Amino acid sequence: MKTSNKVIVVTGGGxxxxxxxxxxxxxxxxxxxxxxxxxxxxxxxxxxxxxxxxLSLHPLDITDLEAVAALPEQVVAHHGAVDGLINNAGIIQPFVRVNDLAYPALERVMRVNFYGTLYMTKSFLPSLLKRPQAHIVNVSSMGGFLPVPGQTVYGAAKAAVKLLTEGLHSELLNTRVRVTVVFPGAVATNITAHSGVNIPSSPGEQRSSFKPLEASKAARIIVEGMEQDRFRILVGSDARFLDLLYRFNPAYAARFIAEKMKSLLPSAS
Ligand SMILES: NC(=O)c1ccc[n+]([C@@H]2O[C@H](COP(=O)([O-])OP(=O)(O)OC[C@H]3O[C@@H](n4cnc5c(N)ncnc54)[C@H](O)[C@@H]3O)[C@@H](O)[C@H]2O)c1
Structure with a gap:
């Protein structure tokens, strides 16, 4: 969907x-x-x-269903309509193995990344279905299609976003709502600090042999893919490379990432 003169909701816009x-x-x-x-x-x-x-500002927690359910009316009151939704807000998990991940942190990662995306999608879909053209873009992660040790529950939440989005794409094929899933590789942002996560030497998702992409470039790739009604958007050469590697040989790709990430995790007890 072309974005000019459309009303687009963007989560994580701060x-x-x-x-x-x-x-x-x-x-x-x-x-x-x-x-x-x-x-x-x-x-x-x-x-x-x-x-x-x-531009309208809507400070709210996307895991608060009541606040999210009230949002479409507020957006329409300000802008007159709503044509697009980009579910981008997300957090990473503390950089530890599942065995060492406490339930509150685990549940928060699932609630923000998966339920936040689901609440926003379900709240806006009835309005989007009434528009001549509409689009939902959900930001998953490279970690949503291949395993990143130390970010296993984050990856599980992002894999849930992937399948939610692909399922919606199929369900909405005969409507005027297009649906796109985005898989960013490493992007230079402060997601580690914003997620309240401490990593001694290296920032979470940004650890990669690939240079992290600038956030402005990631945004351009996402908007261009949305305007081309793409089914999926891979953001960055790392995401593109690992997507191919994982399809070609999933076990090898999993070992490759495990090797790259091992310095961030204490040795297994
Ligand atoms: N940075 C990366 O390397 C990378 C890689 C793959 C995927 N992603 C995904 O891209 C998206 C954007 O990440 P980013 O790197 O720009 O992170 P960021 O921390 O810079 O921005 C995320 C924003 O989401 C907001 N947010 C967090 N929880 C929220 C909640 N419950 N309700 C409303 N807003 C909330 C934060 O306040 C923040 O402003 C996320 O979904 C992330 O998982 C990032």
């Missing part, structure tokens, strides 16, 4: 890829409803955008 998505969509003449749990970060995005009433 930082990183989400902020760049907001800025890029506004530059392409879209109207944007930016959602984030961090009000100050949203206000910083608005300061960078100077977009006047084309």
């Amino acid at each position: 930082n990183g890829i989400g902020r760049e998505l907001v800025l890029l969509l506004l530059a392409r003449q879209a109207r944007v409803a930016a959602v984030d749990i961090d009000r100050a970060a949203l206000e910083q995005t608005a300061g960078l955008a100077s977009a006047g009433e084309r």
Whole structure:
């Protein structure tokens, strides 16, 4: 779906890829409803955008179903309609094995990444189905199609986002709502700090032999893929390479990543 003059909701619009998505969509003449749990970060995005009433800010936690369910009405009250939803907000998990991952952290990662995406999707879908054209874009991760030790539950949540999105794509084939899943590789953001995760030497998803992509480039790849109604978007050369490697030889790809990540995990007891 072309984004110009459309109303697009972007979650996680306060930082990183989400902020760049907001800025890029506004530059392409879209109207944007930016959602984030961090009000100050949203206000910083608005300061960078100077977009006047084309940008609305919605500070809320996407795991709060009541707040999410009330959002479509607020967006339509401000912008007149809603045409697109980019479910981008997400957090990583503490960098430990499943055996050492406490339930509160595990459940939070699943709630934000999976249930947050699901709540937003279900809340907006009835409005999107009424539009002449509409689009849902869900941000999964390279870790949603191949295993990253130390981010296993994060990966499971992102794999759930992948299948949720692909299933929606099939269910909505005969409607005017297009659906796209995004698999970013390493992108240079502060997701580790924003997720409240400590990693001694190297920042979570950003650890890779590939240079992390700039968030603005990731946003451009996502918006261009959305405008081309792509089924799936791989963001970065690492995501593209590992996608091929995993299809060719999943066991080898899993060992390859395990080897790269092992310095971040204490030796197995
Ligand atoms: N950075 C990477 O290397 C990378 C790689 C693969 C996938 N991703 C995915 O890309 C997306 C964006 O990540 P990013 O790197 O820009 O991270 P980021 O931390 O820079 O931005 C994420 C934003 O989401 C917001 N957020 C977190 N929990 C929320 C909640 N419950 N409700 C509302 N907002 C919430 C945060 O406040 C933050 O502003 C995430 O889904 C992430 O999993 C990132």
